[in-house]
Amino acid sequence: MASPLVAVRNLRTLFPVGAHSVFRAPATFVHAVDDVTFDIDEGEALALVGESGCGKSTLALTLLGLERPTTGSIDFAGQEMTALKGSELKAARRNMQMIFQDPYESLNPLMRVGEIVAEPLIVHKLANARSDREARVRAALEAAGLKPPEVYLERYPYQLSGGQRQRVAIAAALVLEPRLLLADEPVSMLDVSIRAEIINLLAELKQTRKISILFITHDLGTVTAVADRIAVMYLGRIVELGRTADVLTQPRHPYTKALLSVTPAPNPRLRKERIILKGETPDPTRLPGGCRFAPRCPVAQPLCLASDPPLTALETGHTAACHFG
Amino acid sequence: MESSHPGGLTATMRNFSRNRMGMVGLAMLLLAIALAVFAPVIAPYDPAKPPRATIMDIYLPPSAEHPFGTDDAGQDVLTNFLYGARVSLMVGFFASFIAVAIGGVMGLSAGFIGGRTDNILMRFTDIMLVIPDLPLAVVIVALTKPSLWVIVLVIGLLGWTSTARLIRSQTLSVKQRRFVTRARAVGAGNFYIIRRHILPLVLPLLVVNTVLVISLAILNESTLSFLGLGDPTAPSWGQMLNFAFTRGAMSAGGWWALLAPGIGIVWVVLACTLIGQGLEQVLNPRLASHNLSSTKQMILRPPRTQSQHAPQAPDQA
Incomplete structure (x- = not known):
């Protein structure tokens, strides 16, 4: 098999917290992305699932080079992204475009659609x-489903609906014909009725253009239509990674199980018992010593508080970071 | 532009045209500018001609021959007033141009670059802010040869601080917005982002500030001239006041020599203030209807731009 389009190895992005200066090194760090490793193949869609604040967006921004990783490597189409600077980085970004969460904020209100896409x-x-x-x-506008494009070229974002705005953002990302699309919660700000359209659009782009997609979401319900694989993230770390069907039907990590149990099912009679997690996510500056999910884990054992479980392969292409997975 | 977003400069100007007080201010300012520009046409006398002053010509009350009376040198007050408008307005515009240019660049760079640059620039601004402008200006002008351009330069170089602070804060808030991150993600450089994304949203504020700085500059120039630091070859309104005040206009009963330049200054400053306030109301609609305003405006009238598009808005999906 050919080498993957994106190969992320042991990526770590830390943010210093509190007062620090040239003279005083920062004492604490937010572990936004903490030792993350994954691949995305050409034409593959990987869903990155996790609750807010777990580092999903930071991961995307780090891939783009907008945040500097502390350690680790990002291999994108054979190029080491973390080593690039200036014009090289700019050239590499041409192949990697991002769609932001909020289509109301991510488009300049003073620019016409035509200008934004150009x-x-x-x-x-x-x-x-x-x-x-x-x-x-x-x-690009047509590919993003804004047809006929003449209607939209001269419009301003405030004259468009949320779904249309997100399509404009997608068109602006597509115009460079990128190989990787980073979609950061592209539907969470949209009406439920429009979500399916945007998700189908992304799935279609993946099919027809063989674009790889990193689909970031906190909602497991939106991933099935697009994602080939799912990576579940908790507090800056991937805790489970596997093919969409495997993860959804046989979740191995208790966090994934909890997330799945609270995803609304179309048939209310089939609803399983919900696993409601207790407590809050730990302070990302002071992580627990053992498994970082242990304080909230419904099945935690003494072992979990003592040692941090590594991401281990369970069956082909399905890994989870749990002692008892 | 046939349509534009409410935040842009074009739309700001269009909404401004519906602001009554602002338009009154604009009309007042335009009148003052027109008087200054057409001074040679309107003025009944030539100010360059040496006064043939006899004791009979000094402080003559307003008459058909001298509509605003004459001053201490027997010169026509109306003529001096009109030519003085040229000087006062010119100093106001040039000085405020300098001030806004410096303040704008300082504010944009401080806000956009941030970090240490921001710190250094803003500490410098703070220092300039706490130095009392007027005494410093008096000292500088007094130490140099009195010339119009020195005054312009001094007022301009001392008057940029408020602009810098204002533009910095607006830049900071615009910089945080998502579309700037998106432009970065696309691969845009700093210069492009400032030009295309930051400046258009800062510009309306800069225009408001310019108008207010103009009035401040005119006031400062009048003060300096009143204190006797003006350029004697280019008499401004402040200098007319200075002459009238120091050469016994009041004791001679020649109130008209004080009134004309005084009204001129008040007129222009009031005009600028009205324009500035009008623009501010347009940019910040919440100011337009607070609970103490006399007319009840529970629902703000929608701007005309939106009503044009309203019929086609719902079926866009």
Whole structure:
């Protein structure tokens, strides 16, 4: 099998907390992304699931190079992203585009749709001929499901609905024809009725254009239509990783089980008993010594408080970080 | 632009045109500018001509020959008033241009770059802020040869602090917005982001500030001239006040020599304040209807831009 498009190895992004200066090193760190390892193949969609604050977005920003990783490596299409600077980093970003959570905030209110979608081309000095650029903008708008594109080119974001805005953001990401799409909660701010459309659009893009997608979400219910594999994240660490069907039907980590048990099922009679987690996520500056899920884990044993379980393979392509998984 | 977002400069200007007080201020300012520009046409006398002053021409009350009376040198007050408007407005505009340019660049760089640069620039601004402007200006102007450009420069170089603070805070808030992160994610550089994403949202605020700085600059120039530090070759309103005040206009009963320049200064400063307030109301609609306003405005009238698009809005999905 060919090497994966993205290979993340032992990635760690820490943020210093509290007062620090040249003279005083920071004493504590937020472990936003803590020793994360995963691959994304060409044309594969990986869903990154976890509750808010677990480091999903930081992971995406680190992949893009907007946050500097503390340690670890990101291999993107054979290039070591963490070593890139300046124009090289800019060139690498051309192949990696991000869709943000809030389509109301992520579009400049003073720019027309046409300008927003053309912006990546201008920034990267691509398609410099006016006609060429316009053609690519139109194609991107159509690919994002805004048809006919003429209707939208001259509009401002405030004249569009939330779903349309997210489509504009997707079009702006597609115009560079990237190989990897980082979708950071692309549907969580949208009406439920529009979510399916956007998710189907992403699934379609993956199918037809062979774009790899990192689909970040806190909602397990939205992943099945897009994701080939699921990575469950808890407090900066991946606790379970496997094929979508495996993870959803045979979750091995108690955190995944808890998440699944509270996902609404279409048939209310089939509803299983819900596992409601007690307490709050621990302070990410002071992580517990053993398994970081142990304080809230319904099946925690003394062993869990003592030692941190590594991510271990259970069956082909299914790993979980639990002593009892 | 046939349509634009409520936050932009074009829309701000359009909404401003519906603000009554703001438009009154604009009309007042335009009138003052027109008087200054057309001074040679309107003025009944030539100010360059040496006064043929006899004791009979000093402090003549308003008459058909001298509508605003004459001053201590027997010169026509109206003529001096009109030419003085040129000086006062010019100093106001140039000085405020300098102040806003410096303040804008300082504020943008401090807010955008942040960190240590922000700290250094803002501490410098703080120092400039606590130094009393006027005494310093008096000292600098007194130490140099009195010239119009020195005054312009001094007022401009001392008047940028409030602009810098204002623009910095706005830049800080715009910088945090998601579309700036998105532009970064696309691969845009700092210069591009400032030009395309930050500046357009800071610009309306900068315009409001400019108007207010103009009035402040005119006031400062009048003060300096009143204190006798003006350029004697280019008499401004402040200098007319200075002459009238020091050369016995009041004791001679020549109130008109004080009234004309005084009203001129008040007129322009009031005009700028009204414009500034009008613009502020447009930019911050919450100011327009607080619980003490006389007319009840529970529902703000929607701006015309939106009603144009309202019929087609619901069926866009």
